[in-house]
Amino acid sequence: MESRWATVTLVTKLDKLAIRSDSNSRRWMGLVAISLSVAMIIVDSTIVNVAIPSIVKDLGITSTEVQWIQESYTLVFASFLLVFGAVADNIGRRRLLILGVVVFAVASVAAAFADSGAWLIGARLIQGLGGAAILPASLSLINSTFTGRERGIAFAIWGSTIGGMAAVGPLLGGWLTTSFSWRWAFGINIPIAIVIVVGVAVFVRESKSALPTRIDGGGAVLSVIAAGTLVFALIEGRTDGWWFAKDAPSIGALEWPFILSPIVFALLISASTIAGFVIRTIRRAAASKPTLIAPELFRIPSFRNGTTVAAIVSLGEFGIILALPLWLQNVLGYTALETGVVLLALALGSFGASGLASATVDRITPITSVRMGIVLEIIGLGALGLVISTDTPWWAIVIPLAVYGFGIGLATAQITNVALAGVPVGRSGQASGTQSTARQFGSALGIALLGTLLFTVLQLDLERRLDGVPGSDAIVSAVVGSAGTAMPELSIRFPDAADEARAALALATSWTAYAAAGFLAAGLLSTIKLRADSPTDRSRHTEIEHPVADAAASDS
Structure with a gap:
């Protein structure tokens, strides 16, 4: 009982300190800490891709384990967003953010010391759990802390962080893996997490629903199963087969016993649990x-239409990040670090967008910013599709990427701003979790569709180019199965076939860019019904003006 009162006293003191900071306009420091937490989870979702070759060499893991190291994080992350969105409203958004960061950091330590594939996969699963707590908590904290003009600026910074960090991940991963060890791709999270926890504790005040309610446990179980099986199907469909099983998928010594693919069963389970x-x-x-x-x-x-727009736009926003590193490294011959440097143009464009949004927040409405951003994304991807070839100069890649990144920075943040603007603060966690889940599903579906297009075009075009060449089937299988990484060895043994493979991968990457632009065009059309709403002053006032009293009362 005494420890409970000590906890309440500590929380209240931190809240009072945060309020004093807020009164001195230092809540912007809190925004930095919140954005840094988002940056940490976004970087982690991309940084591992660059480190995989070193992990394979060091741990001697199988191809199946490689796949799960990359995908287990996304699977858990998407599955628990809805649950943690509701939890944030009840236990406190700041408290959940700090808890998520701590869980993420502990899992990062476990990942850094992993001595087997199974250990690393387990650590990634726990990282996904921490990330799922961080994202909706960060969104709802921004929604409850900032209003009016400042709110648009805050979401611009948050959105640019997402767009920029998606590109910074490969650069950071390439540098850490090349200069130190792949283990530092996870170890780097520890000092960042410490900074986040201190920053959030000091500069961000607690915010929670004035009337906490019990969490719907049955609904939570159904949502986790529905989200998990759907994301699993979207991720694994190309590998395991969308209808019939490919090469008897297996986990360890267990082999899939049916003719139908496990993806069919996953989709059926997902559909039934969604309906339930x-x-x-x-x-x-x-x-x-x-x-x-x-x-x-x-x-x-605004919430209904904004969430729909966010899901559609997510189809095309980040799928191209899957294809570009393969093209840059396997066709143009860039190293992992050089690939990261090129992709940095996307990050710089995204961060630049936050500066424009801050300067023009009084003159450009959030909806206009969303539409401008999507248009710039379409232009950037279209231009990228035009220049992709087997000998594209670096500057011709950097310019479209910067335009694309600038568009992401404008659109991503303000879609969220518009969607949450009409949501009472007491529902911020639920609304943030719902919108984040819609984004994650859109992103997973986009990556699945664009990935399928990339490898289908690669296979068909390479088969056409090598028609009649002895051993062409084996060459095509090696190139497609390795996602192009077999090209260096192919260049030594069959240089002519390697040239054709590079041309086919360039064409497939170009088509992927055009398809992503097409998804974004659909997203632009979906903004027609987008309208701005704002919550009642009373609902905001209740949540923002008395957060400490609410927190202390509910804790006592």
């Missing part, structure tokens, strides 16, 4: 029982 979740949510809401998603949120036009 929706029915359960509607019935519980009608009975005034707590739900994981508040159905009334979808009666807010």
